Amino acid sequence: MRISDVARHAGVSPSTVSYVLSGKRSISPATRRRVLESIDVLGYQPHAGARALASNRSNVIALVVPLRPGIHVPVAMQFAVSVVTSARDREHDVLLLTQAEGESGLRRVAGTSMVDGIIVMDVEVDDARIPTLRSLSHPSVLIGVPADTEGLTCVDLDFEAAGRACVAHLAALGHREIALVGQPPSVYERRTGFAERTVAGFRAEAHERGVETTVVPCDAAPAAVAASVTGLLDERPGVTGLVVHNEPAVAPLLDAVRGLGREVPADLSVVAIAPDDIATETSPPLTSVSLPAEEVGGRAVSLLMDKLDDFGPPEVTLLPPRLVPRASAAARPALP
Amino acid sequence: MRISDVARHAGVSPSTVSYVLSGKRSISPATRRRVLESIDVLGYQPHAGARALASNRSNVIALVVPLRPGIHVPVAMQFAVSVVTSARDREHDVLLLTQAEGESGLRRVAGTSMVDGIIVMDVEVDDARIPTLRSLSHPSVLIGVPADTEGLTCVDLDFEAAGRACVAHLAALGHREIALVGQPPSVYERRTGFAERTVAGFRAEAHERGVETTVVPCDAAPAAVAASVTGLLDERPGVTGLVVHNEPAVAPLLDAVRGLGREVPADLSVVAIAPDDIATETSPPLTSVSLPAEEVGGRAVSLLMDKLDDFGPPEVTLLPPRLVPRASAAARPALP
DNA sequence: TTGAAAGCGCTAACAA
DNA sequence: TTGTTAGCGCTTTCAA
Numbered sequence: 118m119r120i121s122d123v124a125r126h127a128g129v130s131p132s133t134v135s136y137v138l139s140g141k142r143s144i145s146p147a148t149r150r151r152v153l154e155s156i157d158v159l160g161y162q163p164h165a166g167a168r169a170l171a172s173n174r175s176n177v178i179a180l181v182v183p184l185r186p187g188i189h190v191p192v193a194m195q196f197a198v199s200v201v202t203s204a205r206d207r208e209h210d211v212l213l214l215t216q217a218e219g220e221s222g223l224r225r226v227a228g229t230s231m232v233d234g235i236i237v238m239d240v241e242v243d244d245a246r247i248p249t250l251r252s253l254s255h256p257s258v259l260i261g262v263p264a265d266t267e268g269l270t271c272v273d274l275d276f277e278a279a280g281r282a283c284v285a286h287l288a289a290l291g292h293r294e295i296a297l298v299g300q301p302p303s304v305y306e307r308r309t310g311f312a313e314r315t316v317a318g319f320r321a322e323a324h325e326r327g328v329e330t331t332v333v334p335c336d337a338a339p340a341a342v343a344a345s346v347t348g349l350l351d352e353r354p355g356v357t358g359l360v361v362h363n364e365p366a367v368a369p370l371l372d373a374v375r376g377l378g379r380e381v382p383a384d385l386s387v388v389a390i391a392p393d394d395i396a397t398e399t400s401p402p403l404t405s406v407s408l409p410a411e412e413v414g415g416r417a418v419s420l421l422m423d424k425l426d427d428f429g430p431p432e433v434t435l436l437p438p439r440l441v442p443r444a445s446a447a448a449r450p451a452l453p
Numbered sequence: 454m455r456i457s458d459v460a461r462h463a464g465v466s467p468s469t470v471s472y473v474l475s476g477k478r479s480i481s482p483a484t485r486r487r488v489l490e491s492i493d494v495l496g497y498q499p500h501a502g503a504r505a506l507a508s509n510r511s512n513v514i515a516l517v518v519p520l521r522p523g524i525h526v527p528v529a530m531q532f533a534v535s536v537v538t539s540a541r542d543r544e545h546d547v548l549l550l551t552q553a554e555g556e557s558g559l560r561r562v563a564g565t566s567m568v569d570g571i572i573v574m575d576v577e578v579d580d581a582r583i584p585t586l587r588s589l590s591h592p593s594v595l596i597g598v599p600a601d602t603e604g605l606t607c608v609d610l611d612f613e614a615a616g617r618a619c620v621a622h623l624a625a626l627g628h629r630e631i632a633l634v635g636q637p638p639s640v641y642e643r644r645t646g647f648a649e650r651t652v653a654g655f656r657a658e659a660h661e662r663g664v665e666t667t668v669v670p671c672d673a674a675p676a677a678v679a680a681s682v683t684g685l686l687d688e689r690p691g692v693t694g695l696v697v698h699n700e701p702a703v704a705p706l707l708d709a710v711r712g713l714g715r716e717v718p719a720d721l722s723v724v725a726i727a728p729d730d731i732a733t734e735t736s737p738p739l740t741s742v743s744l745p746a747e748e749v750g751g752r753a754v755s756l757l758m759d760k761l762d763d764f765g766p767p768e769v770t771l772l773p774p775r776l777v778p779r780a781s782a783a784a785r786p787a788l789p
Numbered sequence: 790t791t792g793a794a795a796g797c798g799c800t801a802a803c804a805a
Numbered sequence: 806t807t808g809t810t811a812g813c814g815c816t817t818t819c820a821a
Binding site for chain 1: 496498499500501502503504505506511513516520526527530533534537538541546547548549550551553554560561562564565566567674675676704708734736
Binding site: 119120121131132135136139141142163164166167168169170171172173 | 813814815816817
């Protein structure tokens, strides 16, 4: 079943069928109808490889998913799913690359013209893949922001602003000493962009407002969370506000706080940076800055499509954080 | 940069370069060396689309990942990663399809020759995608086992045997009344194969051994787990052994049991069906049947490759469960 | 508005 | 052991 079969069936030339399919030139309504009907009757599906060869477009994009220590898989998959969904909406498929494939994987899928472009998640401040991405003739979009964005297209939540927003919210409620319960140590050690930027925003805003801060990296295991929280509140008894930037730690953290006999938000206010589903499923529901995975993934795809179509220069898109007050942050308790 | 450039550089014909690359005919060592060197010097990478068109092989397989309610994402991703890794070991890439694409997605990637074969995860007893898979000329492998396996190639842990092994272990320790804390209700409602088979094995073995059983589907949220466990132990005070077949419920379950003032394993024995990392990270470490995601994913890929090479008939591969005793199951407590 | 035909870069059948 | 060459099925230029 080839394009010429459709052409014969519809009484037109192969090129006409091709143009009906691609929309790259105008076709009379009658012809278009006949062709589409033939396609339908014959169940024609164009050969992807032939298309890719002739058009130099595979209609596939590569997605590098981060599966390394400290990563919270469900959130990573929210991004991935939104990339796949958005790509499909724009007639593209997604090739799945793992971190393990590394830079050679990027070179391979680009060099063989297997994909038209690349989306990379979980970008580090000084990411080893960036020189490779720069060297490719294929466009790419980073989900995350490295130190040097020259010539790169990046998109992410504005984590610095998110960190600031959390501090501002707590400060406005009167809190004078707050702590950030952050990502696992390994995430900071490899200098993941979003984690570092959150800390920077957190500290800067606090400094400007004269609020005292502590930052506690935190492993995800409930026991580790409990230990971190207990240690923190023990060493810094003046802390009345917590910012949590660690999805799997959210629930254990609330348990731990309760275990210490402290009520949220009466004794301790908690603000999270997390996807809405995580923030709303706790008791009490968390005041939070939402992590808009869907929007970021969708934006990454449209930026990539724009680059494929040669639209516009590289750009860094930072989505503004939205802090939604729920039930976990309240005015600082009166001093005993 | 094309194959003819390499051929010229090496002083051979394009077909020789092609054969050096594919290994499909013997090449003199001297020629092979020259060709490989030219490839290296020129940095040649064959065009994937051209290859696919000429050879009728894309060297890509599709993977349908399950992202629906009740699914535990990290475990699903363990399977996915192992599929990607194994595929790469065999020179194949992986195209990511979501459940949402449905059967039309399967038809599309097969019909356009975008992929050579398909791996489907999270198969239901009467899975809607099976007629479609049967109708395709492309081979497929199911991770999971439907009711009618005629003409299908399937691989999975033998969950029925796993359910049996858990019961057998507890029964051997003297337990006479046990409960299965299972997957979320939605998983049973859509009749997911592995969940149903576990229940079947659990019940059958218990029946044969004269052990009383209860089955409690269980949502993943900690509060839901606590409620389920509390309700269960309240209604069935004779229960001294628990089988947990629900990864995210494992930790909350242990917490809930402790919260009821019961010790594991002194008062209550617990056996899990879960990946080793989940079973070993709890306190106490859980006696468990491991969920060998890596092995299942790898096996799925090699079965698919065999089908691509026309080896052998369809087959159902059930990996035998391995129960590893750890610290969470002990002899039934003496009656008070 | 449509058609004819020249490739796209590779593989594999055939020939030597 | 190697070379020649005819496709693979599509897109797109050129021509009408």
